[in-house]
Amino acid sequence: MAGQQATEAYxxxxxxxxxxxxxxNWQAPELAQYATGNALTTITRSLxxxxxxxxVSRGRPKNNPTVSAVDPPNNPSTVRINDCGDSTNWLQYKEGTNEPVDNSPGGRRSIVAEVKKQADGSWKVDRFAVEGLGSC
Known part of the structure; x- marks a missing residue:
């Protein structure tokens, strides 16, 4: 149950x-529904x-998350997720144009995330790390 809820938040x-x-839109309220702490700060600063x-970005990333750890096992409050995210169809463009920001085709990257249970019972990503292109 905790693993599934954490994965959905991720x-x-x-x-x-x-x-x-x-x-x-670095101020999109939806961001705070799924992220908190360092994760939310990282996202809003990037945006x-x-x-x-x-x-601007176009497209959507593809995620393949798996739960790698649940802590504590009997009443989880933290879930660690490993992913091999694919940004092939999620690229950046100069605003108002079809001109890519760089010539990178996107691709697969290793991602590790920590998702924590909040006081209200919801799950939110607290921090994550994205490795370089081709890391998975």
Missing amino acids: VGMWQAMARAGETS YADHFNHV
Whole structure:
């Protein structure tokens, strides 16, 4: 149950980030439904930088999350997730154009995330790390 709820929050975070990225909306309220702490700060800073630089994203990432740890086992409050996220169809463009920001085709990256149970019983991504292109 905890693993499933944490995984749903994890995938929800990436989808919310993709939707917010369409307009580089670093203030999208939906982001806080799935992320908190360092994860939320990382996302909002990234989206703000995109906004400042007139960069938008198009498409959606593909995620393949698996639960790698549940702690404590009997009454979980933290779930660790490993993923091999694919950004092939989630790329960045200069705002108002079809011009890619770089020539990177996107691709697969190793991602590790920590999802925590909140006081209200919901699950939110607290932190995550994304490795370089081709890392999985």
